[in-house]
Each structure stands twice: as C-alpha cells, then as structure tokens.
Amino acid sequence: TQLLEQSPQFLSIQEGENLTVYCNSSSVFSSLQWYRQEPGEGPVLLVTVVTGGEVKKLKRLTFQFGDARKDSSLHITAAQPGDTGLYLCADRTGNQFYFGTGTSLTVIP
Amino acid sequence: ETGVTQSPTHLIKTRGQQVTLRCSSQSGHNTVSWYQQALGQGPQFIFQYYREEENGRGNFPPRFSGLQFPNYSSELNVNALELDDSALYLCATSERGVTYEQYFGPGTRLTVT
Numbered sequence: 001t002q003l004l005e006q007s008p009q010f011l012s013i014q015e016g017e018n019l020t021v022y023c024n025s026s027s028v029f030s031s032l033q034w035y036r037q038e039p040g041e042g043p044v045l046l047v048t049v050v051t052g053g054e055v056k057k058l059k060r061l062t063f064q065f066g067d068a069r070k071d072s073s074l075h076i077t078a079a080q081p082g083d084t085g086l087y088l089c090a091d092r093t094g095n096q097f098y099f100g101t102g103t104s105l106t107v108i109p
Numbered sequence: 110e111t112g113v114t115q116s117p118t119h120l121i122k123t124r125g126q127q128v129t130l131r132c133s134s135q136s137g138h139n140t141v142s143w144y145q146q147a148l149g150q151g152p153q154f155i156f157q158y159y160r161e162e163e164n165g166r167g168n169f170p171p172r173f174s175g176l177q178f179p180n181y182s183s184e185l186n187v188n189a190l191e192l193d194d195s196a197l198y199l200c201a202t203s204e205r206g207v208t209y210e211q212y213f214g215p216g217t218r219l220t221v222t
Contacts (some may be wrong), residue, residue: 004151006151010134021148028118031209040215040216041203041216042188042199042213042214042215042216043152043199043213043214044213045210045211045212048209048210053217056206088151090151092209094165095157095159095164095165095205095209096154096157096165096167097142097152097154097211098154099144099151099153100151101149101150102151106136
C-alpha cells in the first residue's frame with residue numbers, strides 16, 4: 001500500500017506570507033497530483049506532475065517533483081485568504097489513487 | 110464547478126441500516142471512483158467502475174458495493190452500517206485512458222448514529 005505523508009499537518013499564516021508544504025512517499029510515485037479542497041466541497045485538481053525534477057507554475061503556486069520521484073512540494077507566494085483549504089497530494093498506481101492526509105492551510109486577512 | 114453531482118447532500122442513518130448514495134458523471138466521463146473521507150483525513154479509495162464493471166477495489170469489506178449505469182451515473186451501497194462509516198463520501202469521474210484526471214463531486218455527508 002502506498003503511504004503518502006504530508007507536512008505540516010496544519011499551517012496558519014498571515015496574508016502576504018510565503019509557504020511551502022510537502023508530500024513524501026515510501027516508494028516512487030507513478031504520477032503525482034495536487035488538489036485543494038474547501039470545506040463542504042470535493043477536492044479540485046490543481047496540477048499533475050509526472051517527470052522527476054519537473055517544475056510547474058500555476059499563478060502564485062509552484063509545484064516541484066523530486067528528482068527521484070519520491071517527494072514533491074507546493075510553494076505559495078504571497079498567500080491570500082482565498083488560498084485557505086486542505087491541500088492533498090495523490091499518487092496514481094494503476095487505476096487507483098492514494099491520497100495523503102493533507103495540509104490544512106488557513107490564511108488570515 | 111465540475112459538473113459532477115451527488116445526492117443526497119447529507120444523510121443520517123442508524124447503525125445496522127442500509128444506505129444508497131448517488132453520483133452523476135461529468136459529460137463524456139466513462140469512469141467513476143468512490144472515496145471515503147473521514148474527518149481530518151485524505152480520501153480513501155473504495156472502488157472504481159468502468160463500463161458498468163468494478164475495475165479495482167480498495168481495502169473495504171463486501172458490504173460496500175456499487176453500480177454503474179449505461180449513462181455512466183453510479184450508486185454506492187453500504188449495508189449493515191457501522192458507526193465508523195460516518196464520513197464524507199466522494200465520487201470522482203474521469204475519462205479512462207486519457208489523462209486520469211479526476212473531477213470530484215461535492216460529496217455526501219453520512220452520519221451513522
């Protein structure tokens with residue numbers, strides 16, 4: 001069974017600050033996805049990374065995939081209250097997705 | 110908005126009862142996966158349906174079962190409800206063999222008392 005560990009578990013920051021959250025695996029990722037989930041809603045896909053060393057940017061969000069494809073990070077620049085939510089990483093193995101436990105981010109205005 | 114809908118939004122059941130949850134697929138998506146998300150946890154894969162057949166199952170007992178219909182909508186059935194079944198149940202649809210990108214519905218909040 002794929003084990004995905006996310007850190008930190010909780011993060012509370014002021015608007016305008018930068019932050020990084022991490023996702024680590026016990027084995028090599030097949031492909032890694034990052035999601036954001038807001039209260040009362042389902043997760044929304046942010047990005048998919050496949051290649052080791054890959055970097056993708058989505059506005060103020062930067063996603064990095066480790067060279068060995070066993071870790072990934074999500075960096076948010078100048079966080080805004082709208083970034084508040086649960087950030088989840090997920091690995092696809094075959095037709096199954098394994099999710100981490102998530103990082104709960106609160107951005108205080 | 111993803112176009113994936115789930116019903117009902119909330120549900121309260123008693124231990125031992127049975128429940129059916131429903132999911133409608135986003136247009137063109139032929140694969141549906143169901144997940145259980147306990148409070149403070151990430152979603153856990155229950156099973157996936159493709160072309161009306163179960164196509165993979167997570168570590169859940171047989172009392173969790175499902176159906177997929179010709180229009181790709183789906184049902185999740187849970188028999189003999191237990192208190193630990195209280196969770197948010199999510200369905201996600203995708204177009205198999207393309208990008209494996211999933212689109213989640215808003216979920217059904219099930220409370221078992």
